[in-house]
Amino acid sequence: MxxxxxxxxxxxxxxxxxxxxxxxxxxxxxxxxxxxGGTIVDNSYVASQAFNRWLDEAGRQKSLGWRAGISRVGAYAEIRLDIAGRPLDGARVTAVAEHPLGRLPDRPLRFRGTGAGAYRSVEPLPGGRWRLRVEVRRGAQVARFIEDVGA
Incomplete structure (x- = not known):
């Protein structure tokens, strides 16, 4: 060189x-x-003002002792609810299925009890990954769960 x-x-x-x-x-x-696919919250300041309320709600839900096993059975979402290992029957269960990337519209789901704490969605859930935001109500008691299901 x-x-x-x-x-x-x-x-x-x-x-x-x-x-x-x-x-x-x-x-x-x-x-x-x-x-x-979109925003997590529309206004972070407004969301921060609700943070303590969310913590209180989470504490009340934890004190209920409710647990949810959320899975997919065929084309339908299935949820198993229990309190300290005993089945939770007689609850009203609803959910919204959200596509993780926001590319497909949200799908509201209704559930019907099938016995022994199990609830199955009335509407089929399309193939792929979905995030289920589940709300369980029994009287004045409310619990919310979030779970990813699918491929």
């Missing part, structure tokens, strides 16, 4: 390095923007 490493070589190396970094960042930003 007769000429050695000169200033222009360094310039080309820096331009190449930063060009690759900028190109990768642009590709990642475009992919992230295309795959983001």
């Amino acid at each position: 007769t000429g050695g490493f000169k200033g222009r070589h360094m310039l080309f190396a820096m331009i190449g390095f930063f060009g690759v970094v900028i190109a990768v960042n642009m590709v990642m930003a475009v992919l992230a923007a295309r795959s983001f």
Whole structure:
């Protein structure tokens, strides 16, 4: 090598390095923007004002001792509810199935009891992954559960 490493070589190396970094960042930003399905909360300040209320509700739910096993049986969502290992019957169960990336519309689900603390959705749930936001009511007692089901 007769000429050695000169200033222009360094310039080309820096331009190449930063060009690759900028190109990768642009590709990642475009992919992230295309795959983001929506907002978590519309207004973070308003959500922060409700935080203590959410903590109180979570404490009341924990004191109920209700547990939910949420799964998919064929084309239907199934929920098994129990209190300290005993089946919980006579509850009103509803849910909203949300697509994790927000690409498909939310689907409200109604459930009917099938005995021994089991509840099965009346409406079928399309294939794929879904996030179920379940609400269980029995009298004045309310519990909410979130579970991912599907492939």
